[in-house]
Amino acid sequence: MTLDDQADTVSPPPASSVRERFRAMVAALSNPAGVRGLLAMAGGTVVLLLPNATTMLVTFIVVALLALSGATDLGYAASGRRWFGKGISRWLAALRGLAALALAAAMVLAIYAAGDALTLTLVVGFAGIFIGIRGVVAIIGALLKRRERDPLPRLAGGSIAVIAGILAYLVPSSVVSTVIIGGAVAALVLGLLLVAWSLRHSARGTTTVPPTATVPELIWDWIDGSDIGRKQRAEYAAGLYFERPQRLTKLGTWWVMLVLSVAIASFAVLADSTAVVIGAMLVAPLMTPILGLAGALVNGWGRRAFDSATLIVAGALAAVALAYGISAWAPIAISHATNSQIVSRVSPTTVDMLIAIAAGAAGAFATVNARVASGIAGVAIAVALVPPLAVVGISLNGGQYADAGGATLLFLTNFVAIVLSASAVFVLTGFARPYALRNRPRQIMQTVVPFIALAGIILLPLMLTSEGILQSQNRQRDVQHTVEDWLGDDTDFVVSDISVTGDTVSITISGPGEPPQATDLHESLQDGFTAPIGLELTVIPVEVTVVPSGG
Structure with a gap:
């Protein structure tokens, strides 16, 4: 074969015009x-x-x-x-x-x-x-x-x-x-x-499912036509499961990386260092068995699902124990109330679940698509599996059991959300076997439904936390507007701080002169609350001294 022939074999097809592409897409x-x-x-x-x-x-x-x-x-x-x-x-x-x-x-x-x-x-x-x-x-x-x-x-x-x-x-x-x-x-x-189904339907020309079919029928036809095949599925599965050959070597490497990531995360939490926590997220290997569990659930692989779940539970317990031991021996005194790495992980909300859902979907898509495989590092940073476990161990060592419970809830939130979203992506991208989905729906349903139920149970405390945050924000916003109306448009006072704790509203203002009567503010605030409230008004005086130039 000559060089010209080789060039012909690798040259791209002739490009169509923009108008032709647009017409083809519209059609x-x-x-x-x-x-x-x-x-x-x-x-x-x-x-x-x-x-x-x-x-x-x-x-x-x-x-x-x-x-x-x-x-x-x-x-x-x-x-x-x-x-x-x-x-x-x-x-x-x-x-x-x-x-x-x-x-x-x-x-x-x-x-x-x-x-x-x-x-x-x-x-x-x-x-x-x-x-x-x-x-x-x-x-x-x-x-x-x-x-x-x-x-x-x-x-x-x-x-x-x-x-x-x-x-x-x-x-x-x-x-x-x-x-x-x-x-x-x-x-x-x-x-x-x-x-995407319409574009594929146009490219193939014929299909057993017409475009007028119901949405579930179209989705099933997409799933059936996206099957990646046994060979490629086996290649992807080799990266998700620790199986022969070299099963023990793979497991040993996984445990080494887990121990190192937990150590990094624990020291990062103790030092209150966000940058080091990100490093722990990058090297943490927990994402692999969680994605493996999702893949096993939708394929009906019982043994692989059991092995992945066992590895996740063992890894989580080992991470908590290691973080507990590091915290007990580390020569660092921390404040659980002010440490940002702890505070940010003990009160999860529905936003955390939404983040985990998106991260799990991205992780599953990166697993079955080599073009975006490099994005798995970003997924690890987004979902943060190991740092919550480190916070659990550190909080248990410090006797902060409420914080440990909150961090545990965050880990469970991430875990369940990743499993569910990754399962959906594996089904839509063809990693799940259509044969298993068609002939073993009861078996797959029995394994997936418990995770859906667990997600519903987890959602309750998450939404209660979110509800409390929303109510607090709404109350603070209403109080802010009431205080501004009380001060008036021509005031020199500035609202420095507002907090609503229980039945007491605490307000701090600063400025020169005398503010309006506090009783008027209390009456206005009471109109926005159903229960009686108290008012704690702090006025910080401001004295301005002007020395003219040359004086």
């Missing part, structure tokens, strides 16, 4: 699946970028869905015919339909009474009640028909709905932000998936 997306994908992406983008329009949009959607669901259930209860969805007991459908219509009517009355004051918190509260009712109905229906069909899927779905409804009713403020962000991102991901 590829001009089908029901592509249009639905674009609409989903547009909806998610609107929710994220236009928060002011979100309240009315969500309110309209919730009321419409409640009314439609109620009318559908009552129609089924009366006629016995159902246009979509699975049939349930007709009297259960009637009760569920009446509850849905009652909630829709209550929301309409609330909208009329509240007007512009309607908040997403109220909307989510109503939605939570409805979701909880549907969950209870699903559980009852599954139990009544347990001899006719497998009750496990409906029991799992009903339990998840009940947990979601309870959370939405108890902590609506934190649920609002979580649901909006999660729903918008899910809409974007679903839209991208449908757009």
